[in-house]
Amino acid sequence: LDKPDKDWGVGFHISGDFGRTGELLREATFWGKSLHREPSAELREAYLTTTLPIGEGLAIKGGLFVTTLGTEIIPSPGAYNDNISRSFLFNLAIPFRHLGVMLSYPVLKILNVSAGIVTGWDDPRDNNHTPSFLGGITLTPTDTVSFVSNIIAGEEPTFTGPNPNRNSARVTWSNVLTVKAFDPLAMSLEYTYGHQNKGSFGGTRDAKWQGVAGIASYDWTDRFTTALRAEVFNDRDGARTLGNVAQTHANVTVAEATLTGSYKFTKMLLGRAELRQD
Numbered sequence: 172l173d174k175p176d177k178d179w180g181v182g183f184h185i186s187g188d189f190g191r192t193g194e195l196l197r198e199a200t201f202w203g204k205s206l207h208r209e210p211s212a213e214l215r216e217a218y219l220t221t222t223l224p225i226g227e228g229l230a231i232k233g234g235l236f237v238t239t240l241g242t243e244i245i246p247s248p249g250a251y252n253d254n255i256s257r258s259f260l261f262n263l264a265i266p267f268r269h270l271g272v273m274l275s276y277p278v279l280k281i282l283n284v285s286a287g288i289v290t291g292w293d294d295p296r297d298n299n300h301t302p303s304f305l306g307g308i309t310l311t312p313t314d315t316v317s318f319v320s321n322i323i324a325g326e327e328p329t330f331t332g333p334n335p336n337r338n339s340a341r342v343t344w345s346n347v348l349t350v351k352a353f354d355p356l357a358m359s360l361e362y363t364y365g366h367q368n369k370g371s372f373g374g375t376r377d378a379k380w381q382g383v384a385g386i387a388s389y390d391w392t393d394r395f396t397t398a399l400r401a402e403v404f405n406d407r408d409g410a411r412t413l414g415n416v417a418q419t420h421a422n423v424t425v426a427e428a429t430l431t432g433s434y435k436f437t438k439m440l441l442g443r444a445e446l447r448q449d
Contacts, residue, residue: 175220182220184236188213196245200267200293215245216268226276232287233272235295239285239307239321240265240345242361242384253388253398254431255445260382260404263411264363265345266323269305270295283309285321292327292341301326301338315351320344329370329410339368355390365411372409372421380406394435401428425449 176182188196193213218234237244243252243261245268271289278284286306290296303325310318327341343365351357361384370378384402391397406412409421429447436442 176222180221183218184220185217186215188215196267200295228277230275231272232275235268235270236273237268238266238323239273239305239319240323240343241363242347242359242386253386254400254429255443256429256447258384258400258402258429259425259427260361260363260384260402263404263406264365264380264382265343266292268293271302271305273305281311285309289323291325292323303327317349318347319349320346327367329367329374337369337374339370341365341367341370356387357389358385358387360385367410370408370410372413376408378408378410380404380408380411396433398431398433399429400431402426 172183172185174182174184187193189212191211193211196215197213214235216234216236218232218236220230220232223229223231241260241264243258269289269291271287273285273287273289275283275285284306285308286304288302289305291301291303303323305321305323307319307321322342322344324340324342326338328338343363345361345363347359347361349357349359362381364381365379367378369376372378382402382404384400386398386400388396388398403424403426406423406425407421409423412423412425427447427449429445431443431445433441433443
């Protein structure tokens with residue numbers, strides 16, 4: 172459900188999941204208290220928007236919303252991901268969503284800045300009673316090039332070591348460059364870096380993780396499109412993969428390549444197939 176704020180002065184957006192998908196989203200973002208069967212309906216996003224008449228217009232968004240970090244987002248109406256399956260960067264490097272307030276303002280015609288306070292990573296209940304900063308910039312020098320850089324910083328609990336629930340400073344910085352080289356071809360390149368104090372597998376040192384991903388999509392015809400994604404993600408200290416628990420070692424590197432074909436059978440029917448190698 173969507174209503175733009177230009178009509179009433181206040182707008183809103185609500186989207187949800189039902190069935191097992193709703194349960195998985197609730198568990199993955201710690202809305203539920205534990206990993207067990209829970210109600211099969213979950214709000215994915217629920218927020219209000221308004222624009223204050225300050226300068227070029229100060230936009231405000233408050234509520235539960237999908238993260239601004241990364242290339243891929245949780246699938247939602249109006250949003251489209253080039254591939255069917257999710258990347259390692261989506262699952263391991265960045266959060267899924269936040270609860271909080273964000274402000275954004277167009278400093279220049281080509282530059283938009285945003286900043287806000289959120290409860291942190293994937294926990295609307297705020298598990299440590301310490302808010303995090305979420306902010307970034309969007310640069311669009313031309314109609315065919317855009318650069319988005321976002322950062323989240325704040326204390327978050329660690330999940331390994333002798334004291335798995337202690338808090339320590341965590342910072343994650345995500346950068347996405349999108350280029351539409353010419354009409355049928357669109358490309359994006361993402362680099363994400365994360366750091367957490369004493370967050371390594373075993374809790375003995377600082378944790379660092381980083382990854383690079385590239386996606387290229389090409390419209391062969393009005394109906395047929397292919398998208399190729401390749402990525403590498405390194406979890407040097409085991410913080411995001413929990414030390415690759417099955418092998419109990421910290422330094423984990425994963426990579427994948429994914430080819431997706433899409434065919435538009437009719438205006439209202441789209442079919443997709445995917446081939447992936449991890």
